[in-house]
Amino acid sequence: MANRKAKSALQEFPLIRGLARRFAHRAPGLIRGIGDDAAVVEPTSQTWWHITTDLLAEGIHFDFTSASPQSIGYRAGMANLSDLAAMGADPRYMVVSLAIPRTLKPSHIVKIYTGLMNACRRDRVALIGGDTSASKTGLFLNITLIGTTPTQQALFRHGAQVGDLIYVTGTLGDSLAGLRIVMPLHSTPRSIKSRIALSSSHQRFLVGRHLQPTARVAEGRWLNQQRLASAAIDVSDGLSGDLRHLCEASRVGAEIELDKLPISTACHAYAKATGCPPFQLALTGGEDYELLFTAAPSSRSTIEQQARTRGYRVTCIGNVRPKRFGIQMSSGGRRVPLPLTSYEHFH
Amino acid sequence: MANRKAKSALQEFPLIRGLARRFAHRAPGLIRGIGDDAAVVEPTSQTWWHITTDLLAEGIHFDFTSASPQSIGYRAGMANLSDLAAMGADPRYMVVSLAIPRTLKPSHIVKIYTGLMNACRRDRVALIGGDTSASKTGLFLNITLIGTTPTQQALFRHGAQVGDLIYVTGTLGDSLAGLRIVMPLHSTPRSIKSRIALSSSHQRFLVGRHLQPTARVAEGRWLNQQRLASAAIDVSDGLSGDLRHLCEASRVGAEIELDKLPISTACHAYAKATGCPPFQLALTGGEDYELLFTAAPSSRSTIEQQARTRGYRVTCIGNVRPKRFGIQMSSGGRRVPLPLTSYEHFH
Numbered sequence: 195m196a197n198r199k200a201k202s203a204l205q206e207f208p209l210i211r212g213l214a215r216r217f218a219h220r221a222p223g224l225i226r227g228i229g230d231d232a233a234v235v236e237p238t239s240q241t242w243w244h245i246t247t248d249l250l251a252e253g254i255h256f257d258f259t260s261a262s263p264q265s266i267g268y269r270a271g272m273a274n275l276s277d278l279a280a281m282g283a284d285p286r287y288m289v290v291s292l293a294i295p296r297t298l299k300p301s302h303i304v305k306i307y308t309g310l311m312n313a314c315r316r317d318r319v320a321l322i323g324g325d326t327s328a329s330k331t332g333l334f335l336n337i338t339l340i341g342t343t344p345t346q347q348a349l350f351r352h353g354a355q356v357g358d359l360i361y362v363t364g365t366l367g368d369s370l371a372g373l374r375i376v377m378p379l380h381s382t383p384r385s386i387k388s389r390i391a392l393s394s395s396h397q398r399f400l401v402g403r404h405l406q407p408t409a410r411v412a413e414g415r416w417l418n419q420q421r422l423a424s425a426a427i428d429v430s431d432g433l434s435g436d437l438r439h440l441c442e443a444s445r446v447g448a449e450i451e452l453d454k455l456p457i458s459t460a461c462h463a464y465a466k467a468t469g470c471p472p473f474q475l476a477l478t479g480g481e482d483y484e485l486l487f488t489a490a491p492s493s494r495s496t497i498e499q500q501a502r503t504r505g506y507r508v509t510c511i512g513n514v515r516p517k518r519f520g521i522q523m524s525s526g527g528r529r530v531p532l533p534l535t536s537y538e539h540f541h
Numbered sequence: 542m543a544n545r546k547a548k549s550a551l552q553e554f555p556l557i558r559g560l561a562r563r564f565a566h567r568a569p570g571l572i573r574g575i576g577d578d579a580a581v582v583e584p585t586s587q588t589w590w591h592i593t594t595d596l597l598a599e600g601i602h603f604d605f606t607s608a609s610p611q612s613i614g615y616r617a618g619m620a621n622l623s624d625l626a627a628m629g630a631d632p633r634y635m636v637v638s639l640a641i642p643r644t645l646k647p648s649h650i651v652k653i654y655t656g657l658m659n660a661c662r663r664d665r666v667a668l669i670g671g672d673t674s675a676s677k678t679g680l681f682l683n684i685t686l687i688g689t690t691p692t693q694q695a696l697f698r699h700g701a702q703v704g705d706l707i708y709v710t711g712t713l714g715d716s717l718a719g720l721r722i723v724m725p726l727h728s729t730p731r732s733i734k735s736r737i738a739l740s741s742s743h744q745r746f747l748v749g750r751h752l753q754p755t756a757r758v759a760e761g762r763w764l765n766q767q768r769l770a771s772a773a774i775d776v777s778d779g780l781s782g783d784l785r786h787l788c789e790a791s792r793v794g795a796e797i798e799l800d801k802l803p804i805s806t807a808c809h810a811y812a813k814a815t816g817c818p819p820f821q822l823a824l825t826g827g828e829d830y831e832l833l834f835t836a837a838p839s840s841r842s843t844i845e846q847q848a849r850t851r852g853y854r855v856t857c858i859g860n861v862r863p864k865r866f867g868i869q870m871s872s873g874g875r876r877v878p879l880p881l882t883s884y885e886h887f888h
Contacts, residue, residue, distance in 0.1 A: 249638035291596035331678035
């Protein structure tokens with residue numbers, strides 16, 4: 195359904211050819227990459243294939259005023275890698291579609307791809323195909339990523355059992371704090387003041403966590419290979435929302451202990467400077483791309499010991515409860531239902 | 542990289558759930574469809590996987606003033622099926638992303654999906670995943686389709702040999718004529734007049750070929766299984782452009798005999814009524830979704846005999862020439878280079 199005039203106006207073919215040469219390295223199992231009607235891949239035997247897709251729109255998911263083209267590409271890559279991390283999968287192949295407004299410079303497009311491939315470099319993901327189109331308005335970016343696990347072995351959202359422990363990797367809330375620092379329009383007057391009250395190293399850390407997040411691919415692979423997790427999801431919408439997705443899929447409830455939420459020193463400092471409770475940043479902040487997972491209590495010592503050995507940060511933040519319990523948060527002996535949008539109960 | 546506010550405003554989850562229930566049938570090899578961080582599929586052994594993607598933008602590839610939401614979805618599906626047809630692949634799994642403007646009714650979204658799944662029904666393609674996002678402007682639709690062939694067996698663009706015959710399935714130019722009928726803005730004054738001079742059955746046929754094209758999946762599978770074609774591509778950009786892609790990939794030239802181009806009775810009538818030479822419609826018209834393929838001269842009788850038996854229309858339209866010959870068209874003993882945009886030479 196291609197519109198040739200729209201495409202040739204964008205000089206699609208030379209651009210795609212240049213990017214293909216630059217990024218489409220020879221990957222295991224790849225029979226044919228960019229340049230035919232479809233990419234062709236030979237799956238290895240005894241594997242499951244994991245397929246995830248993400249559509250990002252200018253003005254909704256990103257904005258050229260607060261992020262560089264390279265960082266936009268990088269974050270788009272990480273968002274997809276994080277979905278595969280939550281399955282415990284090895285990222286392998288990527289196809290990328292771009293709808294490009296006429297006002298966008300070709301150099302910006304190359305930078306978006308560069309950021310995207312930088313995000314994928316560590317896992318040696320191959321760019322095997324894609325499409326470009328004109329856009330009458332903003333930039334749209336769609337990524338489809340394919341990863342693999344051994345058969346019968348993957349992390350799903352639906353395996354959590356009543357009594358399981360709830361874990362999270364890394365720290366929560368950093369990305370939201372970082373977003374508020376780079377995007378003062380999103381900030382409250384108090385948070386603008388905080389930009390002065392916060393040390394530059396804390397600011398750098400938080401902004402880095404927002405603009406250059408790290409998908410927990412290695413952690414997901416570890417949990418899956420060692421069969422340590424009963425269910426998993428990545429924290430892309432915020433702990434509050436993603437815990438809800440996991441609980442719905444597993445048909446269970448959950449209790450989260452607010453005082454146990456892992457919060458970085460920088461995020462604590464940001465929270466103090468802005469007067470925003472740190473747990474609120476941790477519960478609502480999206481795009482941390484940490485893994486939220488559940489595990490049988492019998493796995494506790496193995497998980498915590500292996501995580502230490504491997505240098506992974508994991509924190510037990512609560513317990514899986516029966517469905518009728520709902521999803522509650524507790525602090526200092528008090529319990530309240532976990533709200534989706536409002537956190538005034540402990541203020 | 543999801544933006545929760547943008548998503549919840551669209552009521553993404555109930556909509557996706559409803560569509561998932563409606564369209565995500567249990568497909569062979571499908572371990573997990575919509576509802577987790579990624580779809581999971583177990584590839585059968587000894588298969589190649591073919592992955593194609595297409596991004597369609599409102600105002601560039603489609604327009605709600607000239608096509609219904611259902612037809613937009615249908616054509617988007619066929620465009621992707623056609624890419625797999627050109628590989629000789631069996632379409633299997635689909636992931637769909639939509640960026641949706643606030644002004645678009647939810648019923649329109651359901652109709653787009655309905656059209657898309659109608660296009661996929663014949664080949665039993667399963668909708669296994671996707672993403673939705675808000676859009677500040679128009680609708681954007683990205684489809685990624687996965688198909689399979691046996692290993693070591695696929696149609697590529699790069700296998701054409703000097704001396705091979707050039708074939709095309711079906712008829713060419715119908716879709717462009719149909720587009721001009723439904724979209725008078727694209728028409729010249731002469732073609733507007735033609736809408737009166739053309740019988741309603743011819744008009745219906747041409748408009749049908751534009752709004753409800755058929756990807757040549759069965760024909761592609763046949764050519765691949767019987768190893769009859771040396772190279773193949775689908776006619777999505779127009780014969781002139783797609784022949785060029787095939788020749789570039791195969792590093793050959795080609796000679797097309799204009800008088801042999803397969804043109805329907807309705808397209809002939811449209812051409813006569815508008816004064817536009819029929820071969821011009823056939824060479825430049827995109828979105829016919831026919832297959833253009835090359836074959837060894839020794840396969841000629843097998844191809845034509847089997848096509849007759851199976852009820853497929855195939856027409857030999859020329860020959861593969863050496864690269865230095867370039868791409869030329871001939872008519873009545875005269876030869877001229879095949880131009881990309883202008884066809885005044887034989888006027």
